[in-house]
Amino acid sequence: MWMSVEVNGHIYEREVTEHWTLLRFLREDLELTGTKDGCSAGECGACTVMLNGQAVNACMVLAAEADGATVETIEAEAVDGELSEIQAAFARNYAVQCGYCTAGMVMSVRELLEHNPKPTVAEIKEGIEGNLCRCTGYQQIIEAVLDVSGQIDSKSRGGLKYV
Amino acid sequence: MSESTLPPAAAHVGDDVQRVDDAAKLTGGAMYASDLVFAGMLYAQVKKSPHARAKILAINTSKAKNLPGVHAVLTGKELDYRIGLYVVDKDVLAKDVVRHFGEAVAAVAAESLDIACRAVDLIDVEYEVLPPVLNQLDALDENSPLVHPDLGSYDYVKASFSPQPGTNIPNLTKIRKGDIDAGFAEAKWIVEREYTNPSVQHVPLETHVAIVEWKAGDEVTIWSSAQSPFTLRDLFCRAFKLPHNKVRVVIPHVGGAFGGKAGIHLEPLLACLSRKAGGRPVKFQATREEEFSLLPCRSALTYKIKTGVGADGRITAQKLLMYWDSGAYADYAVNVTRASAYSAGGPYDIPNAWVDAYTIYTNKPWGTAYRGFGHVEFFWGLERHMELVAEVIGMDPLEFRKKNLLKPGSTTLTGERINEHTGNPLKCLEAAASAINYGRLTPEEQERQARTGRRIGKGIATLHKAPAMPSFTSTAAVIKMNSDGSVVVNIALTEIGQGTATVVTQMAADRLRFPVSRVKVAVERDTDKDPFDWQTVASKGLLLTGNAVIAACDDLLRQAYLDAAQVLRAQTVDLDHDGEKIFVKQRPEESVTFAALSIGYVYPNGNGIGGPLIGLGRYTAQGLTSLDKETGQGLPALDWTYGAHGVIAEVDPETGEYTVIKIASAFDVGKVINPGTMRGQCIGGMIQGLGTAECESYIYDDQGHLLNPSLTDNKILTAKDLPEEIECIAVETPQLDGPFGARGVGEHPMISVAPALANAIHDATGAELTHMPVRSEDVWRAIHNRLPVDTWVTKAPAV
Numbered sequence A: 001m002w003m004s005v006e007v008n009g010h011i012y013e014r015e016v017t018e019h020w021t022l023l024r025f026l027r028e029d030l031e032l033t034g035t036k037d038g039c040s041a042g043e044c045g046a047c048t049v050m051l052n053g054q055a056v057n058a059c060m061v062l063a064a065e066a067d068g069a070t071v072e073t074i075e076a077e078a079v080d081g082e083l084s085e086i087q088a089a090f091a092r093n094y095a096v097q098c099g100y101c102t103a104g105m106v107m108s109v110r111e112l113l114e115h116n117p118k119p120t121v122a123e124i125k126e127g128i129e130g131n132l133c134r135c136t137g138y139q140q141i142i143e144a145v146l147d148v149s150g151q152i153d154s155k156s157r158g159g160l161k162y163v
Numbered sequence B: 001m002s003e004s005t006l007p008p009a010a011a012h013v014g015d016d017v018q019r020v021d022d023a024a025k026l027t028g029g030a031m032y033a034s035d036l037v038f039a040g041m042l043y044a045q046v047k048k049s050p051h052a053r054a055k056i057l058a059i060n061t062s063k064a065k066n067l068p069g070v071h072a073v074l075t076g077k078e079l080d081y082r083i084g085l086y087v088v089d090k091d092v093l094a095k096d097v098v099r100h101f102g103e104a105v106a107a108v109a110a111e112s113l114d115i116a117c118r119a120v121d122l123i124d125v126e127y128e129v130l131p132p133v134l135n136q137l138d139a140l141d142e143n144s145p146l147v148h149p150d151l152g153s154y155d156y157v158k159a160s161f162s163p164q165p166g167t168n169i170p171n172l173t174k175i176r177k178g179d180i181d182a183g184f185a186e187a188k189w190i191v192e193r194e195y196t197n198p199s200v201q202h203v204p205l206e207t208h209v210a211i212v213e214w215k216a217g218d219e220v221t222i223w224s225s226a227q228s229p230f231t232l233r234d235l236f237c238r239a240f241k242l243p244h245n246k247v248r249v250v251i252p253h254v255g256g257a258f259g260g261k262a263g264i265h266l267e268p269l270l271a272c273l274s275r276k277a278g279g280r281p282v283k284f285q286a287t288r289e290e291e292f293s294l295l296p297c298r299s300a301l302t303y304k305i306k307t308g309v310g311a312d313g314r315i316t317a318q319k320l321l322m323y324w325d326s327g328a329y330a331d332y333a334v335n336v337t338r339a340s341a342y343s344a345g346g347p348y349d350i351p352n353a354w355v356d357a358y359t360i361y362t363n364k365p366w367g368t369a370y371r372g373f374g375h376v377e378f379f380w381g382l383e384r385h386m387e388l389v390a391e392v393i394g395m396d397p398l399e400f401r402k403k404n405l406l407k408p409g410s411t412t413l414t415g416e417r418i419n420e421h422t423g424n425p426l427k428c429l430e431a432a433a434s435a436i437n438y439g440r441l442t443p444e445e446q447e448r449q450a451r452t453g454r455r456i457g458k459g460i461a462t463l464h465k466a467p468a469m470p471s472f473t474s475t476a477a478v479i480k481m482n483s484d485g486s487v488v489v490n491i492a493l494t495e496i497g498q499g500t501a502t503v504v505t506q507m508a509a510d511r512l513r514f515p516v517s518r519v520k521v522a523v524e525r526d527t528d529k530d531p532f533d534w535q536t537v538a539s540k541g542l543l544l545t546g547n548a549v550i551a552a553c554d555d556l557l558r559q560a561y562l563d564a565a566q567v568l569r570a571q572t573v574d575l576d577h578d579g580e581k582i583f584v585k586q587r588p589e590e591s592v593t594f595a596a597l598s599i600g601y602v603y604p605n606g607n608g609i610g611g612p613l614i615g616l617g618r619y620t621a622q623g624l625t626s627l628d629k630e631t632g633q634g635l636p637a638l639d640w641t642y643g644a645h646g647v648i649a650e651v652d653p654e655t656g657e658y659t660v661i662k663i664a665s666a667f668d669v670g671k672v673i674n675p676g677t678m679r680g681q682c683i684g685g686m687i688q689g690l691g692t693a694e695c696e697s698y699i700y701d702d703q704g705h706l707l708n709p710s711l712t713d714n715k716i717l718t719a720k721d722l723p724e725e726i727e728c729i730a731v732e733t734p735q736l737d738g739p740f741g742a743r744g745v746g747e748h749p750m751i752s753v754a755p756a757l758a759n760a761i762h763d764a765t766g767a768e769l770t771h772m773p774v775r776s777e778d779v780w781r782a783i784h785n786r787l788p789v790d791t792w793v794t795k796a797p798a799v
């Protein structure tokens, strides 16, 4: 079907294969490969994007459903090559390892902070529960969210102990 | 170079330097193999066996071939290539028989993924279903069907492995130390028990993916999510009898690996499809479901431990029998078996030991390397057993462990003498124990127990591991100076998330006395451009590659000093350098910048001397030997990293439900290169270890069908499953041959998490847990069917 969608501030008008998901549309048609596919089954959160301001698993939404919608992906998070505050906090706190979950994770954190600028640890865990990360063990991601929401300074940041 | 006249430069080693790959990964700019697309690229799909064991009677591919957009269809009959790391036992596509559920029996390449999926559906396969052998102990029975009747004719690495033709055993590793009978005769107690764990999945967030192009003239290029480009190339070339210089392997960013992407996987099949499709590149990415059964897993293990203990609480003898479920192919499982055999007793001083470690074929997806390389599995049994023995002899489990720990002067199972530089297991154990206030409940914990009605218990466990690798494992690094004086480092150790690029940057910067901003580690790995590295596995990268990088820096500086000596009319001993320039010690104003020397120095009249500055460094594991096949004696260990975990768990004694309140883990890493990335490795491993401890497991029906190949039915931990508190502790006993004193810690955080948890649950409830994962229902069952400890005691002092 013919569709029109705004992605990261650009309008795209395209013929889209009806059974294609928004994830395939973004990655294969628009070549926005920053959003990752970890399962294509709504189980891992690697494909999280903002659809009309809400974080969704792009693999669980048909591309056709985004007709007329606004989509934001990881590619729009940094502006003019400057990392956003969330991204910078991820970097400061070693919240990235292989990076495959990172785009989805950043999107979920963004949604969380938009609704709840100072989330507790429990609320952060809840907020990223749908995003699997096999590398980091989540702890440094949680610390990054506490950091960007102004709830830890460099002193109280979780650190390595030496004996 | 000579003694420096300068105060030490700002050191980066030991500092929290931010990861060098952050920006690319945080913005979506980092390209993974799954993101790559090439002109003319085709998409592959495979037809998979729905049976665990069957004869292939016929495959009809005509409908698939006729589907418009299909460019190649292959079955095993057309291919005569076999692959295998240590035992060459796997056809590129199943031929005549299938040996596990999910095995590939046919493949197609088509213009789009949609067409490829339709084509695979159009392939008809006729099978004669045969009864599978699913349990590795059953497979030892002499009446068991043979998974590989031709085992005796397969090629294998003779120095390290011992297949037993006519059986289901592709390898048996033996270790013999001291006099086992005398050791048991001397024992006052003998305690025997069996421990088990199932197969599990690595679950990298990025599934396996590769693109292969086989052009006319046998020019092959492979882009892959593989961990080890040179080993992939070597195995590929062996299978197809191609010279190495015809095959190029490129590894872009890798979305997690954990051992599952070591070795070789679908690359040979994609290569055959590409050749058949006229050399067009062919891409395949496994679905999450395929990741579970088309690709390999971690082996199941049954571990039988028999321990003799003297009146003083010292272990006198240990008989250790390992039965590794290799699944349908030997792959890494034979080497997991070997590495586990020589580590099997843990970081303890065992004077008399006997290990028989079997790798056993069954009709299940095959086992491969997985973070810990067997140690996660066997430490489950070993550290549960130490707890049991302590209970039997009436000694505190911490004291019992301390009494038996390796110390300077002790020898390992293979006869290696431990010294004070090997590392300090005692310090790790004490640090982990004290971080959880082991042996008592704090007032807050008592109050919490009273408030919730749940019981709080504390458990500890130790661990050790050395890299499992050939005795002669080597690597190299090249460091090239750019004309502005910055450098690019080329290595073939892949960045799979562990932080290699960052710590190599720090080490190179310090060795050169440059700021980190002047050092770049190239992102992609490319066998045509990078110097050799054996594999990115085994926690050996930091030590081997680190040493090679240091040597490369020294080589580059040596050349720069020679050129500078000429320019400055000095001898190299007269010179020193800082981050910008080389200068005469006595008159620092007489200097030449690295930038001026970088690609050849130019005199004012236009004459040039020198040339591009390129440093080369090599490093080979020093002094290691093969193991004697009958006794296992020898020197297999590059280095030993010791560690320990402490766990506080809270258990509902009625239902068996539990939560982890705290995990605290300590590792003797020699020297922390980067506290932030080390802590990330540790916590990531500890939580992966908790996943394996609490819930992860393959589940089969009695016909060998895998029942839970998804992240819904085979859960891994989410952020909500984290312990309330996670503490990570570094011990620094310098490794004398490690770069800056460092040793590896990539795998270790995952090892022994499970027994530490089960020991805590045991402390809280008395539950005797012998199977991992430990689910709430297992705890409930163990609480309600408590067996007396005498059940496992076969010798005890008369009362």
Ligand code: FES
Pocket (backbone or CB within 6 Å): A036, A037, A038, A039, A040, A041, A042, A043, A044, A045, A046, A047, A048, A057, A058, A059, A060
């Ligand atoms: S790819 Fe969409 S949830 Fe996994």
Ligand code: FES
Pocket (backbone or CB within 6 Å): A095, A096, A097, A098, A099, A100, A101, A102, A132, A133, A134, A135, A136, B205, B255, B256, B497
């Ligand atoms: S960083 Fe690898 S999955 Fe999260």
